[in-house]
Each structure stands twice: as C-alpha cells, then as structure tokens.
Amino acid sequence: MHTYIVTVTAADRVGIVHAVTGSISDQGGNIIELSQTVLRGYFTIILAAAFPEVIDPRALRDAIVARGERFDLKVAVLPDEGHHVDPVPGGDRFILTVLGQDSPGNIYRIAGKLADRGVNIVDLHARSDGPNFRLIMEAFLPPQVKPAELRSDLEQFGAGLGMEVFVQHEDIFLATNEPRPVRVGSSRNPEGSDVVVPH
Known part of the structure; x- marks a missing residue:
C-alpha cells in the first residue's frame, strides 16, 4: 500500500467532508486516519489515505478540488515517505x-x-x-x-x-x-428492542 497525506482548508460549508472523502474513494483510496475541525469559520482537515498503487499527488489534488469546486478548497497532497521517527521512544x-x-x-x-x-x-x-x-x-x-x-x-x-x-x-x-451505549426511556425500534444511543 502507498500512503499519502492530504490537507484541505476552506470556508466552512455543509458537505465538505463528503466531497473530500468521496474523491479519495473514487480514486481507490482508503482513509486510515483523519482529523478535522472548524476554527473561526474555517474548515480544516488532515488525513492519511492508503492506495494499492502509486498515484500522482497532483492528480489526487486535482480530483479533490474538482469534486469540491463549489467549496473553493485549498488542497495539498504529500506522499508519506515512511521515514517516521518516534520523538519519544517508549513514552x-x-x-x-x-x-x-x-x-x-x-x-x-x-x-x-x-x-x-x-x-x-x-x-x-x-x-x-x-x-x-x-x-x-x-x-x-x-x-x-x-x-x-x-x-x-x-x-x-x-x-x-x-x-x-x-x-x-x-x-x-x-x-x-469513553462513550458507552445507554438505554433511553422505554422507546422501542420497529423490531421491538430498546433504542440505544451513545452518550
């Protein structure tokens, strides 16, 4: 597998995560780690995506930009070279x-x-x-x-x-x-079991 790091920034709008992750899925990638937040009205995301074959980072960037055209995404794609050094070994x-x-x-x-x-x-x-x-x-x-x-x-x-x-x-x-499932009142789903939601 070949891993790439993708960062995206844009003014916050509904649907950006869907557009970005859809682009990666369309290209045959699997997201293995992701962090996303909205800060002062700006959406930011950084993720690692693994692909079965080597891809052109520019082509992936262009695909994400095209699919999210209405969001005016600022996108960067970098190959994960795999030269990871643990800053705190055994920590x-x-x-x-x-x-x-x-x-x-x-x-x-x-x-x-x-x-x-x-x-x-x-x-x-x-x-x-x-x-x-x-x-x-x-x-x-x-x-x-x-x-x-x-x-x-x-x-x-x-x-x-x-x-x-x-x-x-x-x-x-x-x-x-850590979130745990809890039962809410006596509500029941169509199959008749208690409804369980995380808290």
Missing part, C-alpha cells in the same frame, strides 16, 4: 487539561515547559472565551519523566498564572470518558 500517552485565566502567551509558556522535559504534543485544542482559557492536549511523556513530577511542576507553574493543570494517563482518561 506513554497522557491527557493534559489546563483551565484558568486567559493571557497572551499561555500556549507558548505551556509548550515551553513541556518541551523542556522532552514531552511531545500530538494533539492540542485551546480556546479563549473572554477572560477564560481552556486547553486540552494529548502528549507523550518520555519514560524518564514521572507523571507526578510533571503534574507538580505544571501545577506550580500554573498557579502563578491563575491556571489549574490536570494530568491523566490515557488509559484512565478513556476509562472515565
């Missing part, structure tokens, strides 16, 4: 949450503290809402970094900036936050 994935007062440079300062300890950020979402700031990230901690020490270090750092910091191992986070 464990942790979820870090930061809540507190907004001020310029919050993300810069937090990222700096993590970089100093060799922590690799793999996913991050942050938002300011008036005076309030919140951030949640997934990060790999090197084996030599003890979670309790990092938590204490970040708590001391955050206290001076009016922020609370929480550090949870991914396994604990998933155990307490």
